[in-house]
Amino acid sequence: MSETSQGAAPRHIPDRLDSRLKSTLLSWETLLLLVAVAIFVINSFASPYFLNEWSLSDLTFNFTEKALIALAMALLIIAGEIDLSVAAIIALASTMMGLAVQYGIDTPGLVAIGIGVGLACGAFNGFLVTRLGLPSIVVTIGTMSLFRGLSFIILGDGVFKGYPKSFAFFGQGYVFWVISFELVLFLGFALIYFLVLHRTNFGRRLFAIGNNPIAAQFSGVRVARIKFILFCLTGIMSGIAAVLLTSRLGSTRPSIAQGWELEVITMVVLGGVNILGGAGSILGVVIAAFIMGLVTFGLGLLNVPGIVMSIFIGVLLIIVIALPIVYKMLRQRTA
């Protein structure tokens, strides 16, 4: 397939096994960290309002909800699947919480409903993918329309408001000083996901599945079951994100979190997770989340509109993915 290796011995079979995992994983996070620091420094010079504890605190609200989903999405993508319906799950979970408010359900019930709807949606995706053996990208494009479609059916062009006072804590509360509840929750989950992915058998199995599902199956890994769990997990994280976002906004429209699925996936891929599965790390995803937060917040302080920021995110995504590949190509050419 590659025209460059005609003369050389046919030793190099292009497959995803030789991905960045082995050679550049270590430097990948380092590179990301350097990018993050660079953006931080540029931001502090670009705007006098940036280096302020409340600004920095606001900054975290930009990405924590998406980053929570990105943690679970990272595991899912490492295992070779994808979920494009996460933003639609947020919409449906938020709509259901809004509906529950109309029946006078209080905060604990609302949280349970939000997370429960997320779990149900994730389980539905997981069922379709693992039991019926369907490709996850198409399934979740379908459920993406279905879940958000259900919100539209329930809400139409209306809006749900009137969330209880105590509900506002999740998206607006601070644990102490400027440290928000959202940030603490995200860091806590990041630690848990780090331990699960990098320190448990379950985590090892995800890499095995992502690299070769057949071999994993024959090695005694319950591929379908693990994938089902991962879809449920992604659903739950989307449900939690729905609770946080709904609490922060204080209202629900069916167009809530529109387009988030792409930002979440960008975050995961930027974090060094191989989109084809089998490689990635939680640390990378966490740094990538901070990078995206820094970029959007920094540009926001400079009054750059959101749509223009998305250009930066898109370019960042492609450049960060392309850099190691170009580097490898150049090295091969000189060798």
Next chain:
Amino acid sequence: MKVLARYRELWLLAAILVVIVLVSTRSSTFASPQSLANVFNDTSILIMLALGQMVVILTRSIDLSMASNLALCGMVVALINAAFPEVPVPVLLLTAAALGTALGALNGILVWKLDIPPIVVTLGTLTIFRGMIFVLAGGSWVNAHQMTDAFKALPRTDMLGISLLSWFAIVVVILFYLLMTRTPLGRAFYATGINPTAATYAGVNVGRTRFLAFCVAGLIAGLSGYLWVARYAVAYVDVAGGFELSIIAACVIGGVSIAGGIGTVPGAVLGALFLGVVNNALPVINISPFWQMAISGTAILLAVVFNARSEAKRGRIILKKAEAA
């Protein structure tokens, strides 16, 4: 099940006819030739885009940037038209097509030469193209009164009873049919998707074929960009927002396998028509348009279950799963 799979297009056609018949029991005018011509006209752009997307999906790729590409090309020609009304419309049409092809080629180059997964590339270009529209237009709209009459008239011009927009779709469908069934490039698209390794040994340049698929999709997106903006007589940042998923939905419903190599021109056309008929039928039978999204979601899920069942009969499911995962 075998028969089902073999005559898939006929079944889809039957499903479309059933919808039309059911709807006409509620509203007798729905099945009239004029009304059906309107439905076709409404669906023309989706049909063309679905064919472009099909070629990309056939080569085991996916183009999420088509709708953004469409919107960017549409905005560019709308801006040119507003600033230089003397530029003739055919030139604008060619400009849109050329720009679309160039944007598609950008996707293709990144996939071909840098070997970045198509979903990542087009996820990136999706947001980049959309952002470029904002930058170019400064966030403002190009409204109907800023466009020349000739610019707006082209897709609406009546020819032999149907609009020029519909004729565009018909010509594109015929060209794609010839491309896919009568040319080496068409065979190469299928070969690349069914088995890239075998295709390479058979002398097909897989990377180049993927690149050309993206160029074709870009060309269609560019062309549709002009047609969309001219038809609705307005250009703004969010033109065709989220439409990339409708395009993929049309392909999936039409039996195009997301794993590559499987899909036909009639299938993709019928998939698009199915969505078009359903969307046009809802207001007629007094169902709130808010149901549209959930219905197309359900249609996608049913179609993909159906696809999987018919593909399973081909006896290479283990291999395919291994490669697709």
